[in-house]
Every structure is written in C-alpha cells, then in structure tokens.
Amino acid sequence: MPSVVWFIAVACGHISFWIVIFNVVHATPFPCRVVRVLERVCIAIAVAPLVVSPWISRMFAEVLPPPPLGVLAVLAYAELARRICFWIARRFVDDRPAEFEVVARDRTADYVGEGKLIRLLSPIPGNQSDRIEANRKTLQLDRWSDGWGDLSIVHASDLHLSGRIARPFYEMVVARTMALRGDVIIISGDIVESQSCVAWVRETLGQLSAPLGVYYLLGNHDVRMRPTEELRELLDSIGWIDVGGKTVEVDQGPAPFVIFGNERPWFPDLPSPPDPDDRLRIGVVHTPDQHRWAMREHADLILAGHTHGGQIRIPILGPLICPSLYDVWFASGVFQRGGATMHVSRGVAAFHPIRLWCSPEVTRIELCRRGAT
Numbered sequence: 153m154p155s156v157v158w159f160i161a162v163a164c165g166h167i168s169f170w171i172v173i174f175n176v177v178h179a180t181p182f183p184c185r186v187v188r189v190l191e192r193v194c195i196a197i198a199v200a201p202l203v204v205s206p207w208i209s210r211m212f213a214e215v216l217p218p219p220p221l222g223v224l225a226v227l228a229y230a231e232l233a234r235r236i237c238f239w240i241a242r243r244f245v246d247d248r249p250a251e252f253e254v255v256a257r258d259r260t261a262d263y264v265g266e267g268k269l270i271r272l273l274s275p276i277p278g279n280q281s282d283r284i285e286a287n288r289k290t291l292q293l294d295r296w297s298d299g300w301g302d303l304s305i306v307h308a309s310d311l312h313l314s315g316r317i318a319r320p321f322y323e324m325v326v327a328r329t330m331a332l333r334g335d336v337i338i339i340s341g342d343i344v345e346s347q348s349c350v351a352w353v354r355e356t357l358g359q360l361s362a363p364l365g366v367y368y369l370l371g372n373h374d375v376r377m378r379p380t381e382e383l384r385e386l387l388d389s390i391g392w393i394d395v396g397g398k399t400v401e402v403d404q405g406p407a408p409f410v411i412f413g414n415e416r417p418w419f420p421d422l423p424s425p426p427d428p429d430d431r432l433r434i435g436v437v438h439t440p441d442q443h444r445w446a447m448r449e450h451a452d453l454i455l456a457g458h459t460h461g462g463q464i465r466i467p468i469l470g471p472l473i474c475p476s477l478y479d480v481w482f483a484s485g486v487f488q489r490g491g492a493t494m495h496v497s498r499g500v501a502a503f504h505p506i507r508l509w510c511s512p513e514v515t516r517i518e519l520c521r522r523g524a525t
C-alpha cells in the first residue's frame with residue numbers, strides 16, 4: 153500500500169483519539185472558560201497532522217519504506233481500529249424502539265435570532281436547526297405491573313433559550329409538543345441560558361401543560377443563569393415541577409409513578425426515592441453518563457438529553473462529537489442497561505445552532521412489557 157494511505161490511517165487514528173478527549177472534556181463539570189481552553193487545545197493537536205501529513209508522507213515515501221511503525225503510529229492504527237469496531241457495534245448492539253412513527257415534521261423560516269453565530273451557521277446546507285420532528289416511540293420495559301395502563305410521556309430536552317434561535321421556533325415546538333397529548337411532559341435540562349429570554353418564557357414554555365404535570369431538571373447550560381434558584385422560581389411559577397435532586401410521587405392516572413432527578417455533575421443534590429414497589433419508576437438525568445446511578449435506584453425508565461444526537465451526523469458514519477464519557481455511544485436513541493430502558497433525546501436546540509443531518513425532536517413515549525410487541 154502506498155505510504156500516503158498509511159499516513160491517512162495514522163492521521164484518522166490520531167484525530168479519533170483527540171475527539172475522545174474532546175468529548176470527555178465536555179462531559180466534565182469544569183467551568184466554561186476552562187472547557188473552552190481545553191477544547192481549543194484538543195482541536196489544535198487534532199488538526200496538526202492535517203497540516204503536516206502531506207509533507208511528511210511525501211518525505212517518508214522517498215526515504216523510508218511504508219508503513220510507519222513508530223509507537224505513536226501503532227497507537228493511532230489501534231485507535232482507528234477501535235473506532236471502526238465501535239461504529240459497527242453501535243449499529244447492532246443496542247436496542248431500538250419496539251415501534252417508531254414520525255407524527256409530524258415542522259419547520260419555520262423565522263428562526264434566526266440574535267448574534268453573528270446564528271447568521272453564520274443558518275445558511276449551511278444540511279443545518280436542520282430550523283425544524284422539529286415530533287415522533288412516537290414504544291419502549292419495552294423489563295419490569296411490568298398488570299396495574300399499569302397506557303401512560304404516555306412526552307419527552308423534550310435541551311431547549312437552549314439563548315436568543316440565538318428566535319421565539320417563533322419555540323412557539324412551534326410548544327405547539328407540536330402539546331399536539332402529542334402526553335399524560336406527562338418531562339424536560340431533561342438545558343432550558344434557559346440567557347437573561348434576554350426570561351421575558352418570553354411565560355408566553356412560550358408557560359403554554360406547556362399535561363394532565364399529570366410538567367416535570368423538569370436543569371442542565372449544564374442552565375448554570376449560566378446564576379443564581380439558578382431564580383430560574384427554578386421562574387419555571388415553578390409557570391406550573392412546572394422541579395425534580396432536580398428531588399423525588400415526586402404521583403398516585404393517579406393510568407400508571408402510578410415515582411419520578412426522581414439527578415443533575416450531576418453540575419449540581420450536587422441527589423434524591424432519595426422510596427424503595428421499589430408496584431409503581432413505575434422514572435429516573436430523569438441531564439447526561440446519560442449518569443445512567444448507572446439511575447440503575448442503582450431501580451429506575452424502569454431513564455430519560456436523558458445533553459448529547460443532542462451528536463449535532464453533526466456524518467452520513468453512514470453517524471455522530472463524531474458528543475459530550476460524554478462514553479464517546480458517541482449515547483448520542484441519542486434507546487438503550488437497555490440492566491433492568492432499565494433509557495431514552496436519550498436529540499433535544500430541541502443547542503448553544504451552537506448547528507445540526508447537520510440531526511433534526512431536533514420531541515417524543516411521545518408509550519410503554520409496554522418487554523416482548524409484548
């Protein structure tokens with residue numbers, strides 16, 4: 153094989169390794185400024201081979217036999233092999249919804265808000281930040297009680313009210329979320345991140361309601377709204393119920409349930425849910441990295457966000473960037489972990505308003521006994 157092929161392999165393995173580090177950096181609770189510095193370091197080291205590889209490969213082709221076999225080169229080959237195995241496994245190993253249906257796809261041209269970034273990113277072909285997909289998924293649960301009826305849960309996440317995406321977009325999302333007619337609405341964090349949007353929270357998010365309540369917790373971007381107690385007061389004032397570090401027990405409706413939330417690693421408090429009984433247990437986390445905690449608390453259903461589906465999904469390969477300790481494994485979808493079924497939403501928006509081939513979503517979740525469909 154020509155040496156240039158080997159050098160491309162080395163460069164890909166090297167970039168893949170630094171993408172893993174980049175993803176891990178974004179999964180930490182470090183302050184924003186520290187994360188920004190570390191991400192620039194990762195990007196600089198990752199792209200360096202793209203700059204020098206053509207020159208090096210020409211030089212090696214002339215003076216050394218291919219392939220390069222230094223320690224770093226072998227590590228890069230190993231990382232590339234790991235990445236390829238990872239992609240293949242991700243396609244085949246984890247669960248899919250037992251049933252899936254796209255209920256509606258809406259888009260609005262009136263979504264460009266304030267700032268240079270949105271004006272820069274919105275014209276990029278493939279950017280799907282202007283739309284919302286409303287879908288319906290049936291998830292299978294390992295534990296099932298005959299007393300559980302048809303409880304429907306609408307899951308939305310990562311609304312990111314920053315002003316970059318304009319108010320008409322959120323009015324569209326709220327209307328579509330309400331049209332899914334859930335018994336319960338659950339929002340798994342990253343809700344408001346700019347004071348400039350506080351004025352229109354009541355007229356947009358305040359229009360969400362459900363017979364058994366709208367529940368929420370906060371995420372890493374909500375930390376920008378210091379003091380976050382004021383944000384919680386605002387969301388409480390529009391009728392939402394805070395489950396961040398708390399447990400709420402609902403003994404009415406088609407299936408009595410216990411809901412408990414974990415905002416770690418950005419907020420320290422953990423809830424103390426009661427021991428398992430015949431009620432459905434719903435664990436809400438901002439990051440899917442916390443799924444092991446929810447499993448220890450015997451959650452039947454785990455709802456998470458934070459990862460935005462990866463935001464940039466390369467055709468065939470899928471996502472590359474994902475703020476998680478597990479790289480892109482939990483970018484979005486349905487996962488079976490122990491006795492728990494986890495739904496990771498692609499979310500509604502993002503701090504950086506770019507979503508290449510990665511449409512925002514709101515999901516109506518229906519539940520059934522494993523093996524029933």
Ligand SMILES: [Fe+2]
Nearest residue numbers: 310342373458
């Ligand atoms: Fe987010």
